[in-house]
Amino acid sequence: MSTGAIVGDETGLVKLVDINGNRYDFYGEQSREEKITDMCWKSQDENFWLVRESGVCEMWNVENSVLRKIADLTLDVKAAGVVKSLQNESEAICYSEAGDIMVLKSRKNTSLKVVASHSISSRKAEPVSIMDCKSCSDGIGIGGKETDLQLIDLNTGVATWRAKNVANDKLSLRVPVYISQLCFLNPETDSISSGSTVLTGTGYKQVRLYDTREHSSRKPTMSLEIGEHRVTSLTCRHSCSSEAVSTMYPDVYNSGITAYIADTAGNFNVWDLRMRRRLHRLHGGCSSVRDVQFLPATPGSEQLYNYNYLASVGLDRYLRVYDVKKHKSVKSVYLKSRSTALLLFSENCRSTVSF
Numbered sequence: 001m002s003t004g005a006i007v008g009d010e011t012g013l014v015k016l017v018d019i020n021g022n023r024y025d026f027y028g029e030q031s032r033e034e035k036i037t038d039m040c041w042k043s044q045d046e047n048f049w050l051v052r053e054s055g056v057c058e059m060w061n062v063e064n065s066v067l068r069k070i071a072d073l074t075l076d077v078k079a080a081g082v083v084k085s086l087q088n089e090s091e092a093i094c095y096s097e098a099g100d101i102m103v104l105k106s107r108k109n110t111s112l113k114v115v116a117s118h119s120i121s122s123r124k125a126e127p128v129s130i131m132d133c134k135s136c137s138d139g140i141g142i143g144g145k146e147t148d149l150q151l152i153d154l155n156t157g158v159a160t161w162r163a164k165n166v167a168n169d170k171l172s173l174r175v176p177v178y179i180s181q182l183c184f185l186n187p188e189t190d191s192i193s194s195g196s197t198v199l200t201g202t203g204y205k206q207v208r209l210y211d212t213r214e215h216s217s218r219k220p221t222m223s224l225e226i227g228e229h230r231v232t233s234l235t236c237r238h239s240c241s242s243e244a245v246s247t248m249y250p251d252v253y254n255s256g257i258t259a260y261i262a263d264t265a266g267n268f269n270v271w272d273l274r275m276r277r278r279l280h281r282l283h284g285g286c287s288s289v290r291d292v293q294f295l296p297a298t299p300g301s302e303q304l305y306n307y308n309y310l311a312s313v314g315l316d317r318y319l320r321v322y323d324v325k326k327h328k329s330v331k332s333v334y335l336k337s338r339s340t341a342l343l344l345f346s347e348n349c350r351s352t353v354s355f
Helices: 243-247
Strands: 002-010 016-018 024-028 036-041 048-051 056-063 066-074 082-083 091-095 100-107 113-121 130-136 140-142 147-153 158-161 179-184 198-200 206-211 222-225 231-236 258-263 268-272 277-281 288-298 306-316 318-323 328-332 340-345
Touching: 002 024, 002 056, 002 288, 016 100, 024 318, 048 082, 048 179, 066 113, 082 130, 091 130, 130 147, 147 179, 179 231, 198 231, 206 231, 231 288, 231 306, 231 340, 258 288, 258 306, 306 340
Parallel strands: 036 082, 130 179, 288 340
Antiparallel strands: 002 016, 002 340, 016 024, 036 048, 048 056, 056 066, 082 091, 091 100, 100 113, 130 140, 140 147, 147 158, 179 198, 198 206, 206 222, 231 258, 258 268, 268 277, 288 306, 306 318, 318 328
16 A cells, blocks of 8 residues: 655645655645745545645545645635644644734534634734744644744644743853754653643754743753754654653654654755764755654554654655655655645555655
8 A cells, every 4th residue: 555645835736745656636726925834734534734825724635546626715824834733633733924823613624713812922922933833732833933942722723832042152142042952752642731842943053941830941852953054853752651652663762752753955864862962864955944743653553653664754745754764865856846745644544655
């Protein structure tokens, strides 16, 4: 059974890619104004959300290797991204760089509506710039240019936890804030009320780890410089216990937290955050990486993902699949245009790849 990918690009096309077959079909019309900025799955089914730079949010369906748009909604703001809600399967959270956060709901998969809207910028005197947003079990985390990590309660739109900036540098100058990527280590169980662990990547080549429990400091518990370029993609182990993963993949995961970090120069590195060292580099990419996803696990597996394989898209116009154990690209598909977003699926919702 083949594993497929859905890729959004800068020209507004949605591409359905057969990774093993090395081919793809595309849907939509090319327009720079309709650039796809982000995509995410709608929980528990074969539908997914996408947002365009023009402010249009759409819901699509993938079935029998065919894509079909089933609903759309034009927003009042330019959408920067969308993440699925872990509180309600029929909802998604859409956000703009200016600090607008909207909760969208689908009605019977035929229409979309905004059920809640919050403006983070209206609560602060200085401008807000959101560069990334991720959801956890009862809220979201945001960060951006001069907007340090915040955890937001979607019911009120109020930040329940805010990070503090790191100490001044050696010249006693303030360190600028620029969160370009973030992820919850365990999004299904992490909570903004009881505490969570959040990993962030910055535009100034740092990766930082935050512990948001009440007794913890609001400053990062760990801060590392990981290269010379802005972090553009960041992922780590999702929704699984370390013991289960290390048992299944002992050669890959022999430590606590493993992070996959890509930057604007195409460097794709694997870091052991507990030991604070780089394990190895995934070779093959040559340009800015824009999205990274683990491949789906084998049907019937207790795990959601196959942690031996990782897929990425970026400005080099390739979809690449990496073998984590061999540290190199084992499959690539040329997509002709620069890609911005990636989703992975199989006809059986979860499948494995053969190389």
